[in-house]
Structures are given as C-alpha cells and as structure tokens.
Amino acid sequence: MSNYKLVTINPKFIAETVARTGSEELMDKATRSYVGLYDENTNWYIPLRANLGKKKPVGTFFETPFSTTNRHFIKPGLDFQKAIYVPFESIIEIDNTLPQEQNILINDNYEKIQAEFEKYVLNVEKYSKDSRDYLWSTVPLFPEGIKKIKHHIKITSNRDQEIILEEQDDKQEITHKPTQQRSEKYTSSSIHITDEMKQQAKNTSILDYVKYYSIPVRRTSGSEYELVDRKNVKFDTRKNLFKDYNPSSNAGGDIIDFAKYIDDVNFPQAIQKIMVVDGSGRFDFYHVQAQPFMMPQIFEEDGRLNEAMIYLVNERKLESSTVKKVAESGLIKQTKNKEVAFIWADGSEDVGMTLQGTKPLEYETRTFEGIDKEGVIKTAWIMRRKGMKEPLAHGLSKNEEEAQEAGKRASLSQRQYKKQIWRNSSTGHGFNFRSGPIDSETQGKMVFTEAAIDTLSYFELKGHQFDRDTRIQYQSLEGLKESILHKSMERYEKRYGKMPEEIILAVDNDEAGDVFVKKVLSEQKIKNYQSKGGKVTREKPILGKDWNEQLQYVKSGSRSHKQNKEVQRSTQL
Known part of the structure; x- marks a missing residue:
C-alpha cells in the first residue's frame, strides 16, 4: 500500500487523547473499527468502516466504496470524518487481513486517497465546529496533525519543483533526491x-x-x-x-x-x-x-486561619502555638480557597510562595472499550483528578470491575493534597525562618528540609536541642533543589559576614534523599566549606519517611509522655 500501513492504535494513546480532548464519545466513534490505514508521511490514521451508512460526499468529504461480496460489509469504505493524528510510536502494525478486492482498490487509488484526504484536512479550518460538512470530525482536535500535512505538502511541492528544474537542465537524464531523503x-x-x-x-x-x-x-x-x-x-x-x-x-x-x-x-x-x-x-x-514575583490578592481579608489551623494542627499535628507564631511573622496565610500559603521571605521582602491544600484531592476513573496488542477487546481506563483533563494513569483490564480497582490503586499513589509553587516565585528561594539571636558574632547553623511542613516539623522535634545562644536558619528546599541550598548559604554569608558553623541536611529518609546528600557532599563548594572547618551533618527521621510523619507518630501517643513534653517545649521561636 505504498506509504500506507494497515494498523491498529495503541490503547494508551487513545486513553491520553480522550483525557486531553475530554471527548470520550468522539474518540470512541473514531476508533471503533480498530483497524485503519496509516500514512507514514503525515502520521494520520484513517479508520476502515464496514458500513458508512447514509453518508454522502459533502464538500471535500470523500468515501472509498469497496466492491465486495462479504455480507458483513454493507457499505464499506474509508471514513475521513473519523481520522485521527497518531504519533508513529503509538501505532501497532498488523498483518494484512483485508479482502483481496479491497487491497486492490486501495493500492490502485492510494495517491487519490492521499490527495483527497489532505484536501479534506486542510479545508476543516474553513468550517465552523458545528458545520454539518464536518459533523463529528476529529480533525479539528489535532492542530499538530494539520501542521504535519502542511509540512508534507510543502516538502512534496519542493521535491516536484526540483524534478522540473533538473529536467530542464538535463533533458537526457532526470535525477532527484527521493522524498524520504528530503523529509529527513x-x-x-x-x-x-x-x-x-x-x-x-x-x-x-x-x-x-x-x-x-x-x-x-x-x-x-x-x-x-x-x-x-x-x-x-x-x-x-x-x-x-x-x-x-x-x-x-x-x-x-x-x-x-x-x-x-x-x-x-x-x-x-x-x-x-x-x-x-x-x-x-x-x-x-x-x-x-524578568517578571518579578507579585504577591497575589488571594488571601482572607481579616487574616483568618481557621481552616489552615485545623489542617496544620489536626492533620499535620503541629502545635497551634507554632502556627500562630509563624503566622504573626507573616510567613503563613490562608487563601480564600482555604489553602495554606507558606510565604518565602528574603529579609523583609516576599519573594515567593508555596500553596498547600487543606482538603483531600478527588480522583476519578473512567472506562471505555479498548484493545490490546493482540487485538483482544478489553476495558480501557484512565484515572485523573476531578476537574482536570490530563490523565495521571491509564491501562487495560479484563472487565469494568478490575478497571475501576486499577484506577483506585493508581489514585492512592497520587498526591492527596494540592501543592503548588506560585508563578514567578524567585529561583533559589523557599520557605524559611530563623530562631535564636540575630547578631553576627553568634554561632549559627542551617537546617535544610524538603518541604515547608517538614521544616516546621523538624523545628518542633529538634529545635529544643539547640543552644539558645545559637542562631538556627531553617530552610525548605521545595523538593530537593540544590540551587536553594547554595543560594541560601550565599545569602547567609552575605547577611552575617561568615558561613554557618554547621549545615544539617535533614532531608527525607528515602533513596532520593540519600542520593541528594551524596551529591551535595561531592560538590567542590561543599568540600571547600568543609576544608575551612565547616561541618556537614545528615539527619534522618527514624519513625517515618519525612519529619512530619515522625512528628505525627510522636504526637499519636505511641511514644512516651516525656518525649511529647520535649516536643511541646521545642515550639517556642
């Protein structure tokens, strides 16, 4: 079939496209035949239909009727209205199973099919989405596919022009670069x-x-x-x-x-x-x-912290006195959407913000008919957050029940609360606060954790162990961002005229944390710091993956009363 292949589509691509377009019915119609022709030049898939129904060629719509005695093929043909743009890696080539007369018809007319289809796709742009000429067409959903056809036509046109020019230059022998070479x-x-x-x-x-x-x-x-x-x-x-x-x-x-x-x-x-x-x-x-961080007008006007306090105290087990003290410093606020805002401060300037949801996120699983690589019909599923189009997970299952269960398992592995870094938050910064004296002569330490919640949790668990005459700078890495670690050290030295006596890497107790610490210790900047007497310490939570898990465990009552008292005493800034 020259440039065409007989293929089916990877169900993974179908799931992602359904999620992206939000049109499950449309995509179901577009892929119901499971088998179609695939143009390797433009990456378009044209489904084969056993029955085109009452459709008639309208405008640039084109049908290829097959002459066949197969009683199941009532009015078979190629249906341009259900064509889909499919990346090459998402198609599955199958054996040629078409009846011989259909093969002959496609082979004899592949150039016409290609030309008419390209004309059809390009003319889509001239019609409104509710036009009857393009009713149920999937083409407008794939602007990247329209661009690909335009690019292909341009290359073909250039190739043809080369042939004409070379023919004029040399009447005896026509030579030109093949289309594939030009397209590559x-x-x-x-x-x-x-x-x-x-x-x-x-x-x-x-x-x-x-x-x-x-x-x-x-x-x-x-x-x-x-x-x-x-x-x-x-x-x-x-x-x-x-x-x-x-x-x-x-x-x-x-x-x-x-x-x-x-x-x-x-x-x-x-x-x-x-x-x-x-x-x-x-x-x-x-x-x-060059766009600077601008504090958005999204906070409760009266400074309310009701929902934020309930979440941080009841769910995260922080002391209310800690939350109030940090909020009084302007570093914790509540948005009108009842989210916790952890403000990034650089001295007296606000340079960024992390939002933390206080209500669990809701996920949903949708199912539809799919097909595996062997051509077996199964139940395809996609799992996504409610209100979002993008799929977070997808797959194939034997039936509806197993598909729903697979989606539920996938949702449990997702983030349970919203977390977002606000746009234009300054690079190299994160949530931070200080305890202890501020004069430059005092000793100082820097504590780095992965998230704002962990920073506050570490403070409650460990803060009381530091000498009251020692300045402690607590800093969230907003993940495991090395740029925040190094920029924070630079700001510390600039502010106090010297580096801290000790750096404590209090990152999560997991593989990512171990790799991060190993990488930091191998860096020349840290080696230079150590060569001048600076100390680098790794502290791991031992009762959970991160410091908030450890705080929750301690506060749960499963530890001794003495330990709980020590935690409570550590909440004073």
Whole structure:
C-alpha cells in the first residue's frame, strides 16, 4: 500500500487523547473499527468502516466504496470524518487481513486517497465546529496533525519543483533526491550546524517543542510541567530549563539538552528537530524571566486561619502555638480557597510562595472499550483528578470491575493534597525562618528540609536541642533543589559576614534523599566549606519517611509522655 500501513492504535494513546480532548464519545466513534490505514508521511490514521451508512460526499468529504461480496460489509469504505493524528510510536502494525478486492482498490487509488484526504484536512479550518460538512470530525482536535500535512505538502511541492528544474537542465537524464531523503533533512547528523541555527534552537520554548511533537505533559504549578509518561522529568516555562529528578539521573539543561535526552538524538539532530517547531527561535528570555514575583490578592481579608489551623494542627499535628507564631511573622496565610500559603521571605521582602491544600484531592476513573496488542477487546481506563483533563494513569483490564480497582490503586499513589509553587516565585528561594539571636558574632547553623511542613516539623522535634545562644536558619528546599541550598548559604554569608558553623541536611529518609546528600557532599563548594572547618551533618527521621510523619507518630501517643513534653517545649521561636 505504498506509504500506507494497515494498523491498529495503541490503547494508551487513545486513553491520553480522550483525557486531553475530554471527548470520550468522539474518540470512541473514531476508533471503533480498530483497524485503519496509516500514512507514514503525515502520521494520520484513517479508520476502515464496514458500513458508512447514509453518508454522502459533502464538500471535500470523500468515501472509498469497496466492491465486495462479504455480507458483513454493507457499505464499506474509508471514513475521513473519523481520522485521527497518531504519533508513529503509538501505532501497532498488523498483518494484512483485508479482502483481496479491497487491497486492490486501495493500492490502485492510494495517491487519490492521499490527495483527497489532505484536501479534506486542510479545508476543516474553513468550517465552523458545528458545520454539518464536518459533523463529528476529529480533525479539528489535532492542530499538530494539520501542521504535519502542511509540512508534507510543502516538502512534496519542493521535491516536484526540483524534478522540473533538473529536467530542464538535463533533458537526457532526470535525477532527484527521493522524498524520504528530503523529509529527513531535519534528522541528519551530517548537515553543518551554524551559530545562527544554534541560537535559534536555544531561543525555542520547551513547551512549544512538546506540543509540536505531541509529547503528553501536564502542568504541576504556574510555570512547571511534567511529562505524563515520565513524572520525574519536569521543565519550567519561565526559565526554559528541564531536569530529570530521578535520583539516578543527572540529566538537565536547556531545550537542546531536552531534545537530546527525550528523543535520544545527537546534537545536530536535536538542533534540526527544534528548528522545525512552530515558534522556533521566538522565546524571549528577557521578557519571561524578568517578571518579578507579585504577591497575589488571594488571601482572607481579616487574616483568618481557621481552616489552615485545623489542617496544620489536626492533620499535620503541629502545635497551634507554632502556627500562630509563624503566622504573626507573616510567613503563613490562608487563601480564600482555604489553602495554606507558606510565604518565602528574603529579609523583609516576599519573594515567593508555596500553596498547600487543606482538603483531600478527588480522583476519578473512567472506562471505555479498548484493545490490546493482540487485538483482544478489553476495558480501557484512565484515572485523573476531578476537574482536570490530563490523565495521571491509564491501562487495560479484563472487565469494568478490575478497571475501576486499577484506577483506585493508581489514585492512592497520587498526591492527596494540592501543592503548588506560585508563578514567578524567585529561583533559589523557599520557605524559611530563623530562631535564636540575630547578631553576627553568634554561632549559627542551617537546617535544610524538603518541604515547608517538614521544616516546621523538624523545628518542633529538634529545635529544643539547640543552644539558645545559637542562631538556627531553617530552610525548605521545595523538593530537593540544590540551587536553594547554595543560594541560601550565599545569602547567609552575605547577611552575617561568615558561613554557618554547621549545615544539617535533614532531608527525607528515602533513596532520593540519600542520593541528594551524596551529591551535595561531592560538590567542590561543599568540600571547600568543609576544608575551612565547616561541618556537614545528615539527619534522618527514624519513625517515618519525612519529619512530619515522625512528628505525627510522636504526637499519636505511641511514644512516651516525656518525649511529647520535649516536643511541646521545642515550639517556642
């Protein structure tokens, strides 16, 4: 079938597309045949129908009737109205099982099919979404597919022009580069990469890249996204940088590093892949990164802390005296949506904020008919947060009951409360506060935890063990961000004229925490700090993964009364 293959679609792609478009009925209609033709040039899937019904060619709509004696094929044909744009990695090639007469018809007319289909897709843009000519069409849902067809037509047009020119130059022999070679000009490693091409690539948004290549992502905060299939890989649209937070990975960097890492290509290939992206070279670093943090007007006007206090005291087991004291310093507020806001302060200036939900998040599982790689019909499921389109997990199960159970298990592994870093929060900062004297002559220590809740929990559990004449700077790393650790140390030295006597890495008791500590200890900055007498200590919670789990365990009454008294005494700032 020349450029066409007989394929079915990976159910994973169907699940993600249903979640992205929010149109399960539409996608069900689009994939019900399970088998269709796939154009390798443009990545469009056209389903085969056993019965096209009463449809008639309207406008650019095109039908390919098959002449067959099979009684199940009432009015068979190719249905352009149900076509879907599918990345190559999401199709599953199957054996040619079409009746011979259908094969002959498609083979004899593949150029006509291709031309008519491309014309159909391009004309979609001329019609409104409720137009009868394109009723139930999936085409408008895939703008990236329309771009791909335009790109293919442009390449084909250029190729044809080359043939004409060469024919005029040499009447005796017509030679031209094949279409495949022309279409692969953006994946060749032999092309010379100029400085201008490098700069254009660097000035391309990672978000534009993932949209162009249909890489499923979801937003996790104002400017941060993560890959749906690789949650550890995140990128920031403000900084236009990515990082793989897998403990065993050191991957990270700019858009070029991202393309190399995600698509497993070399430097020249990455440059060329980036250059064809719509919007390539238009990312304005200065405009995007120059936006300062602005405190939003989202807080309770009277300074109420009712829901925040209930959550922090009842759920997180913090002392109310601790919460009140920190709130009086302006570092804890409650939003109108009843969320806890942990304010990032740099001296007297507010430079960022983390929001923490106080109500458990709700997740839902939806099911629909799917098909596995062997062609067996099963129950496909997607699990997502209520009110969101992006799927958090998906799969195939034998039946509806097992699908719902799989979705429930998947939801339990998700974050149970909302957590968000507010947009434009300053890089290298996080939630922090200080206890003890402020004069520069006193001794000082810095305590680093992974989250604001852990910072407060560590303070309650361990704060009383420090000498009252010692200044303690408590700092959240907002995850495991090394930039916050190093920038915090720099700010400490600038403020007090010297480095702290001790750095305590009180990160979580898990593999990620172990890897983080090992990496920090191997850095030259830390080695220089230690060579000058600075002490670096690792403290692990022993009654849970993090310090809040340990605090909850201690407060639960399963520890001695004496230990609880020690915790209560440690709550004074």
